[in-house]
Amino acid sequence: xxxxxxxxxxxxxxxxxxxxxxxxxxxxxxxxxxxxxxxxxxxxxxxxxxxxxxxxxxxxxxxxxxxxxxxxxxxxxxxxxxxxxxxxxxxxxxxxxxxxxxxxxxxxxxxxxxxxxxxxxxxxxxxxxxxxxxxxxxxxxxxxxxxxxxxxxxxxxxxxxxxxxxxxxxxxxxxxxxxxxxxxxxxxxxxxxxx
Numbered sequence: 001x002x003x004x005x006x007x008x009x010x011x012x013x014x015x016x017x018x019x020x021x022x023x024x025x026x027x028x029x030x031x032x033x034x035x036x037x038x039x040x041x042x043x044x045x046x047x048x049x050x051x052x053x054x055x056x057x058x059x060x061x062x063x064x065x066x067x068x069x070x071x072x073x074x075x076x077x078x079x080x081x082x083x084x085x086x087x088x089x090x091x092x093x094x095x096x097x098x099x100x101x102x103x104x105x106x107x108x109x110x111x112x113x114x115x116x117x118x119x120x121x122x123x124x125x126x127x128x129x130x131x132x133x134x135x136x137x138x139x140x141x142x143x144x145x146x147x148x149x150x151x152x153x154x155x156x157x158x159x160x161x162x163x164x165x166x167x168x169x170x171x172x173x174x175x176x177x178x179x180x181x182x183x184x185x186x187x188x189x190x191x192x193x194x195x
Contacts (some may be wrong), residue, residue, distance in 0.1 A: 041190035046073035090128030133188030
């Protein structure tokens with residue numbers, strides 16, 4: 001009886017190990033493959049500053065946001081979608097986290113999905129990759145003007161974000177984006193490191 005129990009336990013452990021290896025093996029190979037690739041070429045220009053001006057109306061009052069987007073090369077990253085790639089960070093010179101147009105104070109009731117406890121309407125200034133001239137030849141980037149973005153946090157901790165079209169922005173929040181004046185992206189070049 002003891003021998004049968006040991007044999008069954010052995011087969012169960014072996015089966016579990018086989019399943020773990022079978023499931024994790026492709027991911028392990030993918031990680032090894034990605035990390036064995038050389039780093040992409042380095043950017044010649046690693047830092048840029050891009051002043052901008054956003055003019056909009058909120059409840060009939062004209063408002064202006066002027067700031068500078070600072071973009072910096074942040075080394076290399078890797079993932080299964082892009083392989084090894086250059087990383088960029090972008091932040092506002094003012095220290096603000098976003099171009100906040102409106103923070104909705106009152107919670108918004110949603111049917112059955114919970115209650116929104118935080119809602120922000122903002123304008124996205126664009127990606128650091130775009131401004132630093134690091135889009136691939138087949139990629140196209142478009143500014144979101146005259147649309148805006150939203151961020152919502154629910155009472156259960158979930159979050160969601162997305163785009164609000166200009167007509168809905170005006171109808172629901174009485175916000176109209178008037179102008180978006182921004183600095184054009186640079187023409188960057190990329191060179192292979194001699195390390």
